[in-house]
Amino acid sequence: MKPNRIRMTRQRKAILKALKETDSHPTADQVYLMVRHQIPNVSLGTVYRNLEILCEEGAIQKLEMGRTQMRFDGRMDLHHHIRCVKCGCIGDIIIEPINLNDTMLASRTNFEITGYQLDFSGICPECKKKSPGMVN
Ligand SMILES: [Zn+2]
Numbered sequence: 631m632k633p634n635r636i637r638m639t640r641q642r643k644a645i646l647k648a649l650k651e652t653d654s655h656p657t658a659d660q661v662y663l664m665v666r667h668q669i670p671n672v673s674l675g676t677v678y679r680n681l682e683i684l685c686e687e688g689a690i691q692k693l694e695m696g697r698t699q700m701r702f703d704g705r706m707d708l709h710h711h712i713r714c715v716k717c718g719c720i721g722d723i724i725i726e727p728i729n730l731n732d733t734m735l736a737s738r739t740n741f742e743i744t745g746y747q748l749d750f751s752g753i754c755p756e757c758k759k760k761s762p763g764m765v766n
């Protein structure tokens with residue numbers, strides 16, 4: 631972990647707060663709209679730049695799921711994500727950490743394993759309601 635040398639500007643604080651208060655995993659554009667309520671003169675560029683900095687500092691995480699827009703998450707404890715294949719919404723899944731055997735993986739790939747991502751996809755409750763053909 632890098633030492634916490636993050637300089638908290640007013641904008642950065644507002645962005646971090648907005649992300650900590652939601653579990654909707656917003657896109658940068660959505661974060662911009664959230665922050666603009668508090669700081670009307672904030673620019674989209676500032677929001678993008680601060681999101682990058684907050685990610686680098688480990689204060690938030692960036693989610694790259696499928697070919698959709700980058701999403702941001704203020705939640706930093708270990709959890710997995712599920713994405714709706716219909717509307718693209720992202721939910722959190724809290725499950726016991728999956729214990730992958732690094733040595734086994736390394737011997738199969740010749741890679742030194744440094745991490746993994748495990749994401750799920752499905753159809754969210756809202757979309758399920760909208761498609762009556764789907765059996766529950
Ligand atoms: Zn959905």
Ligand SMILES: [Zn+2]
Pocket residue numbers: 655703705709710711721722
């Ligand atoms: Zn999350």
